[in-house]
Amino acid sequence: MAKDILRKSEVFYDNFDRKPGLDKMTTTYCPGCGHGILHKLVAEALEDFGVQDRTMFVSPVGCSVFAYYYFDVGNIQAAHGRAPAVATALKRANPESIVIDYQGDGDLAAIGGAEILNAANRGEGITVFFVNNATYGMTGGQMAPTTLIGQQTMTTPKGRTVANEGYPIKMSEIISTLKAPVYVERVMLGDVKSIRKARKSVRKAIQIQIEQNGFSFIEVLASCPSNLKKTPIDSQNWVREVLQENYPLGVYKDISAKFVSPDKSKTPVNYKDLPKVLNIEETNIDKNRIAEFTNKQFHEQFKIAGFGGQGVLSLGIVLSEMGMRHDFQVSWIPSYGPEMRGGTANCSVQLSSKNIGSPVVDRPTVLVAMNRPSIDKFEDSVAENGYIFYDSSLIDIEPQRKDINIIAIPATKIADDLGTTKVANMVIVGAIIEKLGIMSKDVVLDSIGEVIKKQKLININKRAILKGVEFIQNLTK
Amino acid sequence: MGKQFLKGNEAVVKGAILAGCTAYYGYPITPASEIAHAAAKYLPLAGGTFVQAESEVAAINMVYGAAGAGQRVMTASSGPGISLKTEGISYCAGAELPCVIVSITRGGPGLGNIGPEQSDYNQLVKGGGHGCYKTIVLAPNSVQEMCDFGLMAFDLADKYRTPVIIAADGFIGQMMEPVNFPEPVKVFPAKPWAIKGTKETRKNVISSIELDFDDLERHNIKLQKKYAIIEEQEVRYEEYRTDDAEIILVCYGIASRVVQSAIDNLRAEGIKAGMFRPITLFPFPHERISQLCDKASNFLTVEMSNGQMNDDVRLSVEGKKPVHLLSRYGGNVHTIKEIHAKVIKIMR
Ligand SMILES: Cc1ncc(C[n+]2csc(CCOP(=O)(O)OP(=O)(O)O)c2C)c(N)n1
Ligand code: SF4
Numbered sequence: 001m002a003k004d005i006l007r008k009s010e011v012f013y014d015n016f017d018r019k020p021g022l023d024k025m026t027t028t029y030c031p032g033c034g035h036g037i038l039h040k041l042v043a044e045a046l047e048d049f050g051v052q053d054r055t056m057f058v059s060p061v062g063c064s065v066f067a068y069y070y071f072d073v074g075n076i077q078a079a080h081g082r083a084p085a086v087a088t089a090l091k092r093a094n095p096e097s098i099v100i101d102y103q104g105d106g107d108l109a110a111i112g113g114a115e116i117l118n119a120a121n122r123g124e125g126i127t128v129f130f131v132n133n134a135t136y137g138m139t140g141g142q143m144a145p146t147t148l149i150g151q152q153t154m155t156t157p158k159g160r161t162v163a164n165e166g167y168p169i170k171m172s173e174i175i176s177t178l179k180a181p182v183y184v185e186r187v188m189l190g191d192v193k194s195i196r197k198a199r200k201s202v203r204k205a206i207q208i209q210i211e212q213n214g215f216s217f218i219e220v221l222a223s224c225p226s227n228l229k230k231t232p233i234d235s236q237n238w239v240r241e242v243l244q245e246n247y248p249l250g251v252y253k254d255i256s257a258k259f260v261s262p263d264k265s266k267t268p269v270n271y272k273d274l275p276k277v278l279n280i281e282e283t284n285i286d287k288n289r290i291a292e293f294t295n296k297q298f299h300e301q302f303k304i305a306g307f308g309g310q311g312v313l314s315l316g317i318v319l320s321e322m323g324m325r326h327d328f329q330v331s332w333i334p335s336y337g338p339e340m341r342g343g344t345a346n347c348s349v350q351l352s353s354k355n356i357g358s359p360v361v362d363r364p365t366v367l368v369a370m371n372r373p374s375i376d377k378f379e380d381s382v383a384e385n386g387y388i389f390y391d392s393s394l395i396d397i398e399p400q401r402k403d404i405n406i407i408a409i410p411a412t413k414i415a416d417d418l419g420t421t422k423v424a425n426m427v428i429v430g431a432i433i434e435k436l437g438i439m440s441k442d443v444v445l446d447s448i449g450e451v452i453k454k455q456k457l458i459n460i461n462k463r464a465i466l467k468g469v470e471f472i473q474n475l476t477k
Numbered sequence: 478m479g480k481q482f483l484k485g486n487e488a489v490v491k492g493a494i495l496a497g498c499t500a501y502y503g504y505p506i507t508p509a510s511e512i513a514h515a516a517a518k519y520l521p522l523a524g525g526t527f528v529q530a531e532s533e534v535a536a537i538n539m540v541y542g543a544a545g546a547g548q549r550v551m552t553a554s555s556g557p558g559i560s561l562k563t564e565g566i567s568y569c570a571g572a573e574l575p576c577v578i579v580s581i582t583r584g585g586p587g588l589g590n591i592g593p594e595q596s597d598y599n600q601l602v603k604g605g606g607h608g609c610y611k612t613i614v615l616a617p618n619s620v621q622e623m624c625d626f627g628l629m630a631f632d633l634a635d636k637y638r639t640p641v642i643i644a645a646d647g648f649i650g651q652m653m654e655p656v657n658f659p660e661p662v663k664v665f666p667a668k669p670w671a672i673k674g675t676k677e678t679r680k681n682v683i684s685s686i687e688l689d690f691d692d693l694e695r696h697n698i699k700l701q702k703k704y705a706i707i708e709e710q711e712v713r714y715e716e717y718r719t720d721d722a723e724i725i726l727v728c729y730g731i732a733s734r735v736v737q738s739a740i741d742n743l744r745a746e747g748i749k750a751g752m753f754r755p756i757t758l759f760p761f762p763h764e765r766i767s768q769l770c771d772k773a774s775n776f777l778t779v780e781m782s783n784g785q786m787n788d789d790v791r792l793s794v795e796g797k798k799p800v801h802l803l804s805r806y807g808g809n810v811h812t813i814k815e816i817h818a819k820v821i822k823i824m825r
Contacts, residue, residue, distance in 0.1 A: 097674025
């Protein structure tokens with residue numbers, strides 16, 4: 001430890017050049033302010049541990065917003081209450097760094113309640129200094145969540161009441177209930193003795209970050225003479241005699257003896273490996289195999305509808321994926337929103353030899369109906385000379401339109417005969433491909449394995465597609 | 478690079494990772510959640526960081542921290558979540574931190590619904606947060622552009638030290654199209670201003686507070702100069718059959734896809750319609766629209782909002798020609814038919 005606690009730490013700037021105005025020597029803190037004392041303890045510890053270069057200090061919104069005038073370390077100023085979020089990202093960006101999260105009681109316990117709780121709960125390897133001065137210093141002495149019952153502030157002019165404001169919030173107690181924090185202690189800056197004690201805690205908290213990458217939380221009972229409207233001496237006495245009464249000092253949690261930080265290391269990836277990582281490597285499609293299909297001028301617009309779970313969305317995706325492998329222009333868009341909740345689903349797919357404008361299909365050239373409501377809803381919208389493929393094993397009515405081609409296919413039954421009704425959608429894929437003749441059956445069968453994620457399902461999907469193809473072939477025989 | 482069939486929401490993440498994005502902080506919301514899903518899947522594989530934050534507020538402040546540390550970092554959200562992020566976006570703009578925010582706009586106001594809308598134009602383009610700031614806003618209209626802009630956004634963000642917003646609607650996020658992937662970015666700009674917990678960066682400070690009135694005024698003037706340069710250099714737009722167009726339909730995002738189809742139909746009937754699509758919503762292509770005034774007799778904005786972009790088109794047109802509006806709301810996208818009918822009505 002540094003021998004002389006009164007010496008200005010090397011971690012403080014000699015001159016506070018960032019401070020506006022002519023006086024570059026004194027701080028912005030009022031005489032007797034707890035922030036000034038705590039700053040000294042923190043700076044001294046950072047110097048003694050030799051981590052000045054590695055340290056980044058997150059200053060909050062509150063009287064300590066200008067900590068960066070004083071601390072000669074990497075500095076960042078956070079929005080009101082959000083310092084733990086900022087600290088989280090700093091630490092994760094540079095796990096070797098030392099991150100100090102310094103906050104007041106309004107900042108931490110009121111507006112930033114969610115941020116501190118969750119940073120603590122994630123066990124971020126940061127050190128939190130929480131200054132509990134029972135008031136909002138910077139904005140002129142309003143109530144803080146830590147303000148005592150009966151304490152007069154600008155917003156509790158007759159004293160804080162349980163009825164209107166509730167009880168003071170005890171952050172050390174709350175934080176210590178979480179599993180991840182390593183060290184939680186409440187100290188005070190109430191007299192020389194208690195400051196010496198606080199000094200030890202400050203050091204221990206920083207040391208835990210340096211050596212164990214653990215989360216620690218030091219609540220510091222401190223005075224704000226200006227808003228208590230007391231002299232520095234009287235307000236220090238108040239901290240010792242009144243504030244301490246309400247906020248018992250002590251270690252609320254300490255698992256530092258056995259804490260081992262989870263491995264948070266990351267292995268950076270060479271940019272050359274990114275395509276592999278992102279699964280976007282070149283796929284080779286033999287142009288000869290699709291040549292016959294790429295010269296045709298066409299534009300098919302599909303509406304594919306049924307119950308959720310019948311695989312209507314994936315039916316659309318398979319058609320699209322295959323279209324892409326034929327160098328067509330392709331788009332797929334799901335119905336999403338309230339309809340999905342009701343158990344029905346539909347998607348729009350377009351396959352075209354020219355650019356696709358709107359991906360939305362209002363007038364399908366092909367309707368695939370896997371349940372009855374789909375016929376009811378979409379039959380009228382089908383374009384003249386278009387197609388309806390419907391699952392005749394599930395739908396007990398026939399479409400009425402006479403100006404379109406209607407193909408009844410017992411897809412669910414065919415699929416069931418194959419062993420699972422789940423591939424009824426692929427039976428229809430086969431039927432569409434055979435009927436429309438816009439794609440190569442071989443290419444579809446060969447590349448279905450790239451689209452179906454589960455390896456063991458590839459074969460049954462292939463067989464289902466073939467059954468659909470055969471069904472159409474038998475119809476026209 | 479390979480070609481892949483995927484959702485807009487996934488494409489933007491892959492584009493970002495190819496751009497060297499190494500951190501994602503976000504909170505789930507439909508219809509933007511697939512962005513978080515893809516980031517959670519791919520970023521750790523690419524040696525990066527993914528954290529599901531406790532709120533959008535926390536997420537944008539984590540972005541602030543990561544950007545302050547010099548990382549290429551992104552977040553994504555929709556409507557209510559973007560509202561929560563605006564304070565943080567203002568801080569990023571004030572502290573001049575480069576970052577990328579993806580908005581997959583849904584129906585509003587309030588909880589609204591999860592359908593596609595363009596109702597957050599003002600919030601995204603006019604600086605939804607406090608203070609005199611702007612963000613670059615890119616409006617993709619295809620899955621390919623989701624990927625490409627995911628990449629480009631980081632370059633622009635670093636170049637100008639500014640947040641960049643990718644403003645898409647629910648449909649652009651949810652739809653799937655084939656994407657040709659660009660090469661990964663290999664060279665990154667130096668960021669000597671960042672803080673990294675090193676000797677070299679120790680003297681740096683990231684902050685948006687300037688207590689002194691004159692200092693803050695100087696800072697604001699500097700920001701405005703930067704925005705002026707962006708307006709000079711970064712305007713992007715697309716035109717479709719505007720050469721001889723008598724009516725120009727101005728639109729972006731999914732609406733522009735429908736309009737493009739409508740234009741073809743109108744042209745087939747001999748109506749000289751064209752489409753103008755701003756790709757950057759800020760900087761807005763005021764100058765080009767103003768030039769188009771010489772030829773076109775009418776403008777029509779086709780928007781899934783109450784005409785929030787219509788105001789910008791009026792500013793460009795300066796009262797020289799009528800600027801009409803065709804709105805849809807609530808998750809509904811215009812049909813080709815209703816666009817067609819509106820144009821016919823105007824042109825008769
Ligand atoms: C979003 C937001 N709300 C309110 C404020 C105004 N404000 C600045 S400091 C402060 C209170 C800070 O009090 P505390 O955290 O107790 O710190 P102290 O000043 O006492 O050190 C408030 C409410 C702000 N800057 N930002
Ligand atoms: S107002 Fe209170 S907290 Fe703020 S500097 Fe003065 S004494 Fe310290």
